[in-house]
Amino acid sequence: MTAAAQQNQKRTRRWPVFETTPPHFAAQCRNGQVSVTGDTTCSLGNEYETTSGRPAGVFASWSWDGETLVAEVDPFGYFNLFFFANGKTVGVSPSLLQLIADGADTTLDHRALAVFYRLGLFINDDTPFKNIRVLPPGGRLTWRNGEFTVTGGPTVPQVREISRQGAVDGFIDLARQSMTRILNAWTDDIVLPLSGGRDSRHILLEMQHLGRLPKTCVTFHHGGRELNSEARAARAVCESVGVSHTILGHPRSRSRDILRTLILTSLCSDEHAQMMPLHDYLADQPCAALDGIAGDILTNPDDSAEEYFQLASRGDYAGIAQRMIAGHGRVISQASWGRGAGPLYAPGRDDEAIDYIGTAIQEYASAPDPYQAFWFWSRTRREIGLVPTSMFGSAAAIYCPYLDPEFVEFGLSLPYRVTRDQQLHNDAIAKAYPAHRHVPFQEGFRNLPHTRPNPFHKITSALDGISMLLAIEPEKPFKEAADFLRGSKELHRSSANIYRMYALCLESLDAEKAKRLLALNARLHASRSRDLVTDTYLPRKLAETTNGI
Structure with missing residues (x-):
């Protein structure tokens, strides 16, 4: 990298997302003394400056000077930096599972999970756990002597007059x-x-x-x-x-990829x-x-944008939430079911989820397009x-x-x-x-017809799926294996497997299980296939150079 590029770029540290112990920092205050573990200083992602001196990029950092912890994320909060904090303890990490391994409280946030099972994502700064959050856009966490503050949040743009x-x-x-x-x-x-x-x-x-x-x-x-x-x-x-x-x-192996993804994305x-x-x-x-x-x-580019824009203009934000939930449900469900994962994994919380999502959308009521702004700051x-x-x-x-x-x-x-x-x-x-x-x-372009799959593919997929379920160490392994083989009458197979594995990862999740999941991801990464490329195109000039012509 040239000297000019090094000057322009502030963060180049690579965080191997597959490592057993991700970057982290934890501190505990007892009797006026603070004990710490992990990385006291850390910069992640890639930050570079605009011509006006404003930071750009997706990045996060934290530093501990012996008395004060300061953690920050990029202006749009697209680097998900997780934290837990109360009067006596604090922790930050790009991995939610690492925070749990460090002792973070695992009390479930049932409202946040009700939204997740209905939309497939968390909104605002939520995670599956009440006391673990992500820093907001432009967020800054400060912790000192057992006291903490968090600042930042999304901005609501004003309409621009333009042709x-x-x-x-x-x-x-x-x-x-x-x-x-x-x-x-x-x-x-x-x-x-x-x-x-x-x-x-x-x-x-x-x-x-x-x-x-x-x-x-x-x-x-x-x-x-x-x-x-x-x-x-x-x-x-x-x-x-x-x-x-x-x-x-x-x-x-679809099941192997699902499990690795759930761990990599911190169950979010x-x-x-x-x-x-x-x-x-x-x-x-x-x-x-x-x-x-x-x-x-x-x-x-969203085909629902027009309908949602009209609903927002009438102030019907709950209506937008209902339609979003219904749309996600149709995508992941069998035709005979159509209701998604919410009634299966968070039953009886439809109204709560709709109200919470609708209130979040309403925060952008003054934006040129409230649905667009909500979607940028939430799903995107x-x-x-x-x-x-x-x-x-x-x-x-x-x-x-x-x-x-x-x-x-x-x-x-x-x-x-x-x-x-x-x-x-x-x-x-x-x-x-x-x-x-x-x-x-x-x-x-149209899709070409696929050749018939290997007749043993279903058998190997089933065995691999059971293997991945058992790797999570469920409390009822035989039942989970049987349910997997039986399939789902409500959800498409792929979606059913995702939510089944997700629920098993959450099941009795504590520090030891979090460490096992991180170690499991590292092992699966180490044993990954290197046989990935099936086809390569080289332009004529590059092909001639490669062949020595």
Whole structure:
């Protein structure tokens, strides 16, 4: 890394998210004396400065000077830094399980869990436990002599007066500004996870515009060598740009990936298991990765946005909450059930969850689009935000171009009328990079029929699923194994397995079990498959160089 880049970048410490003992700090005050364990100083993530001197990036830090603990996170709180604090004890860590291993209180937060089982995420600063929280956006925790304060929180943007064309131009210019800063901050190799959608494609095309292509683009899917529509769209844009494209398509142990993901995301998400191939790939690459998080929500691609905007204009925030819960329930449920995991794992709490979610949405009533603002500060921050810090945390560094402060403020302040048609990002990409506008997105490709799976696949999957359930050491192992084999009449198999494993991880969770889960994740990482790549595209010039022509 050049001297200029080192000056621009403040944090480059890699936190191996698969290690047995994650970074942590804990202190206890007794009789006027303080005993401490863990790292007294720690900086995590990647922070770099904007031209105005404002911090950018996804990062966290804490320091203990012998009397005072100060812990902080990035301005948008996308680095989930967990903490527990009361009059006598305090602890911070990027791993919730590590805090429990350090002795944090494990009293369950039933309201937060009622929301999780209905939406698939935690909102505000909640976790599964009453006394373990995450620092809020721009959060700062100060603890001294048994007294603590926490400051920070989301901001509610005011509407910006701007034309549609002005919004398109602003989107192009601010994304370019953000990418320029990142490429100045990181001068070594970059791996770009590339989907079939807008966000990562925009990043790739901007890298080409700035004259610095990634080492390779990487797309994961689970269809073996038969590329699905997303992989085919990603391949098409790589061919158009002339950049290497790597496909990770080998069949995986779904149960193993689910369990690893639950531990990596600190029991705060029901998603991301599909990203484990990329997680394992990045672990063996000395490269930074770029994540397109937040690009979608800042340009309103959500098909429910219009309905929710109308409900918000009438002040019906509970109505938005009800529809969000119903939508999530339909996605994870069998057609005959449709009600999701809430009635199964947190029964009788529908009204409580709806009221809590509705109140959280109402906090953004003055925003140009209350639903967009809520989703940015909740699902994108609390669930999708676990991707850069946990799922991609195996990379040498992570950068999130759409979380540049000026870009976020711009996106959240756009009037709904300029994002209403859901074409803002399409228009920006087409205008900024006309040479590639002919390349379709994922919707322009169809999935090819899959070959029939190995006849022993179901048997091996069942055995592996039981193995992972037993690795959690449930209180009733035979019952859990039988229930797993029986399947669920209410939830799709994958969702049923996620929530079953999640509940088992929570079951009787204490310090010793937390340590076992962390050690289990480290063992599963160590035994991961290195056979990941199923297909590689090399542009002609690179292929000639590689072959020595």
